[in-house]
Amino acid sequence: MAGDKSKQNRTSQSQPALLKINNLKTPLFGPLNLSVAAGECVAIRGKSGAGKSIFLRAIADLDPNEGEVTLNGKNRNTMPANEWRRKVMLLPAESGWWADRVGEHFENTDNIDDLLEALSLPADIVTWLVRRLSTGERQRLGIARALALKPKILLMDEPTAALDPQVTNNVETLMRQQLANGVGIVLITHDPDQGRRLGDRRLLLEDGALVVERNTPDSEGQQP
Amino acid sequence: MSTYISLSYFDVALASVFIIINGLISIAFKLGLAQKLFFVSLRMAAQLFLVGLLLNWIFTLSSPWLTAGVALAMGLFAGREIWARQDKRLAGVWGYGIGTGAMMFSGMLVAVVALSAMIEPQPWWSPRYALPLFGMILGNTMTGVSLALDNITTMADRERTAIEARLMLGMTRWQAMLPFVRRSLRAGFMPIINAMAAMGIVALPGMMTGQILSGVAPQEAVKYQILIMLLIGGATGLGVIGATLASTYRLTDDRHRLRLDMLEQK
Known part of the structure; x- marks a missing residue:
């Protein structure tokens, strides 16, 4: 697989952690530990309700939680939470919209043409009405809106759940570009193949703990 | 006459x-x-x-303490009305306290200034003037505050995805809540703005009509009415802003999170 080769080039075991999570816990899970290096993608699977989304929310500090989370060695508690979230960007499964037009949801629409193109979105989509958008368009615009802010870490919750294979491929290409630029990604996916394509490490969230996913015949998914 | x-x-x-x-x-x-x-x-x-x-x-x-006591009782009762009119409300003492506090503070402030510097009865707290004046201010402020509060709490709950999307994009809690704070302020201001706009054309206000019915010359009644409307507008505005901002503060925390767990769980 082409993805595997670029994966090996991207990461080496000796890289220091960009994002480091120590004993992160909420009333619903934990304590969990995880570290993500620059340019590394950690793919997490788990049953519905296992707490994957809540885990990402806790990293982004969106819900009350305990534990130590650092970016480049800097504890998130030493900076305002809004600043933290700009660097450690959460992309939820359902994107939120608050204004009528697409463009109003971007801080700046000047330099997003490349992003839109990479996501197979027309450049004039910024003038469209949000209520006219399809689920897939919303999902991709959510990605574009987040990437435009150039975060250091991406916490992606099912980023391609509503997308067809062609567009999923575009999104994955964009994710690989981000990884190549040194962005770290924590990816939640239900799709084991996507986990294998993108994940430098694959983990399972089970019974409130993160475990390394083994290549069982089931998870390996034989190609026809 | x-x-x-x-x-x-x-x-x-x-x-x-x-x-x-x-x-x-x-x-x-x-x-x-x-x-x-x-x-x-x-x-x-x-x-x-x-x-x-x-x-x-x-x-x-005609006792100052009795007058103050009655004013307080009116305020507490109006506060209960605000509380009861909210679909989603803040849990605990906040659900009652924010609306009542904002309304009482703005109502008292405006009424005391009006009595001591504009209407100037002798003594300034004379219940014949103080209580009806405070009552009119309170009644309108209550409407504005309850609309604004109902709006901000309902909106925080319903627009959670949008508010959190703004937080995720690196906004502070105040920035994230701003569009919804604006809408709540508008809802709270709307009745008094409508009332002022319609005043004298669509409706002859109750107090003015009352004064005219009891024999006061219309131009005198009009002066009173203008004064009262300005006072009501001012008090409603202060109450609505105070209550909306305090609720926004309570619905979020210092790590810029939306805290819907601060709402009463039904």
């Missing part, structure tokens, strides 16, 4: 005919309003009878 016409209790009872018609319509179309309308009318009449008696007594005694 002192031609005051006294009403008989029969005249008053006759006025309920139209409410009864409303009740019948509600029953016919199963609108579920008849019972509410009936009880609220009864309650209104009983409250006013009692307050008439009470005012008589208070005016006769």
